[in-house]
Amino acid sequence: MADAKPTGNVRHKRHMRNFLLDKRFQLKYTGFLVGITLVLSLALGLVLWRTSSAVIEQSQQVVQRGREVVTESKKVSAVVEMTINDDPDYKDNPALKAAFDEGASKQNKRLLQQQKQLELQDKELKQRRTTYASALTGILALLVIGIGMAGIVVTHRIAGPIFKMKRQFRELGEGKMKMPYPLRKGDELVEFFAGFETMVKSLRDRQAQEIATLDEAIGKLESKVSADDLAPLHELRATMQAELDG
Numbered sequence: 724m725a726d727a728k729p730t731g732n733v734r735h736k737r738h739m740r741n742f743l744l745d746k747r748f749q750l751k752y753t754g755f756l757v758g759i760t761l762v763l764s765l766a767l768g769l770v771l772w773r774t775s776s777a778v779i780e781q782s783q784q785v786v787q788r789g790r791e792v793v794t795e796s797k798k799v800s801a802v803v804e805m806t807i808n809d810d811p812d813y814k815d816n817p818a819l820k821a822a823f824d825e826g827a828s829k830q831n832k833r834l835l836q837q838q839k840q841l842e843l844q845d846k847e848l849k850q851r852r853t854t855y856a857s858a859l860t861g862i863l864a865l866l867v868i869g870i871g872m873a874g875i876v877v878t879h880r881i882a883g884p885i886f887k888m889k890r891q892f893r894e895l896g897e898g899k900m901k902m903p904y905p906l907r908k909g910d911e912l913v914e915f916f917a918g919f920e921t922m923v924k925s926l927r928d929r930q931a932q933e934i935a936t937l938d939e940a941i942g943k944l945e946s947k948v949s950a951d952d953l954a955p956l957h958e959l960r961a962t963m964q965a966e967l968d969g
Contacts, residue, residue, distance in 0.1 A: 745882040753874030764863040
């Protein structure tokens with residue numbers, strides 16, 4: 724009897740609810756992958772955070788130096804202004820004093836502007852660090868989630884064939900010898916499953932040969948014994964055929 728092969732039109736679709744066929748196996752190795760990814764992500768995040776903190780600290784030091792320069796410049800300007808106010812040459816020459824005041828004012832404005840630019844850069848660096856930290860946290864979280872989902876998908880490609888073979892073994896124990904359906908595209912353990920399929924085919928071939936031998940024996944006995952005496956053999960034959968048909 725020819726083996727009952729699954730038709731080529733049968734399509735096996737993966738549904739999300741069926742991805743965890745062996746929760747213990749799949750979650751164990753998925754958790755292992757997620758753990759490694761999480762450790763590496765935290766290490767990378769720590770390095771980036773320390774680097775950005777060092778840059779911001781340097782920026783704050785520059786801003787502080789700028790403030791000190793402005794403060795010292797104001798002190799120098801105040802001392803010079805007091806000296807000029809007491810100097811008779813400047814008192815008698817308002818134009819010279821006005822020129823000095825204008826130059827001192829421009830210098831103070833330039834220093835203040837430089838200080839504001841430094842403070843603005845410091846503020847921008849802090850904002851960027853916050854933005855980068857948020858973006859990095861989001862990216863790393865997505866990476867961990869993606870690795871977790873990928874781990875479930877990959878382990879599913881191993882757990883699927885194992886689950887299918889376990890079910891087939893159970894059916895063989897119940898006397899059912901139907902041929903297993905082929906693996907889905909992308910499943911692993913292809914060679915192992917092919918060996919399993921060959922074993923099932925061998926069992927079916929041997930069962931079919933035994934049925935043929937039994938049919939031959941029944942045919943020879945039909946002219947010699949009664950139908951009632953052959954009934955057990957017919958029942959045995961029917962049972963063997965039912966096991967073969969699955």
